[in-house]
Amino acid sequence: MKAIVLVVAAAGMLASGPGYAQTGADVVKARGCLNCHEPDKKKVGSSFKDIAAKYKGDKGAAAKLIEKLKEGKGHMKATASDAELKAAVGYVLSTK
Ligand code: HEC
Incomplete structure (x- = not known):
């Protein structure tokens, strides 16, 4: 769990970088x-x-889904950087 939080934090830093x-x-x-x-x-x-x-109200959803896409567990492995996956999953989860 700690590792996932770190990954998300790192992705966040990348996302705000130049x-x-x-x-x-x-x-x-x-x-x-x-x-x-x-x-x-x-x-x-x-x-x-x-x-x-499906993930409405699940606070850990983004971290879980990023991990899934990154590791190719239960989904085909995504060829995208952590920052890209974070943006993509954020977008998916905010779709209404
Ligand atoms: C080769 C087809 C394919 C591609 C490409 C693909 N997906 Fe999926 N995706 C699926 C299938 C099949 C499922 C599982 C059934 C479902 O939940 O719709 C799924 C499920 C998901 C889920 C839900 C997982 C869950 O546990 O509920 C997310 C989020 C997702 N995909 C995001 C992405 C993102 C982001 C990308 C691009 C990086 C992507 N997918 C590319 C086929 C694909």
């Missing part, structure tokens, strides 16, 4: 997430809206 301009919406496009997901329609995977609804 040269970081990508929003979550950019990342899901650039990293191919949209090949399998759509914001409001089920495709290969659930819509971002449904995923956000």
Whole structure:
């Protein structure tokens, strides 16, 4: 758990560093997430809206999902940096 918190903290620092301009919406496009997901329609995977609804009220959701995508556990491994994953997951979880 501690490690996950550290990862998220590190990603946060990267996100605020110079040269970081990508929003979550950019990342899901650039990293191919949209090949399998759509914001409001089920495709290969659930819509971002449904995923956000599923994790509503779960404070640990972002850290859990970042870890899942990073390690390729229960999801295909995402080829994206920690900062990108943080932005992407934040975007997914905020989809309404
Ligand atoms: C090859 C197809 C594919 C790609 C590419 C893909 N996903 Fe998924 N994703 C799935 C499937 C299938 C599931 C599992 C079923 C579901 O929850 O919809 C899933 C589930 C998820 C979940 C929910 C996991 C859970 O535990 O509820 C998140 C969040 C997610 N994907 C984010 C992403 C992000 C971010 C990317 C881009 C880095 C991405 N996905 C790229 C197919 C894909």
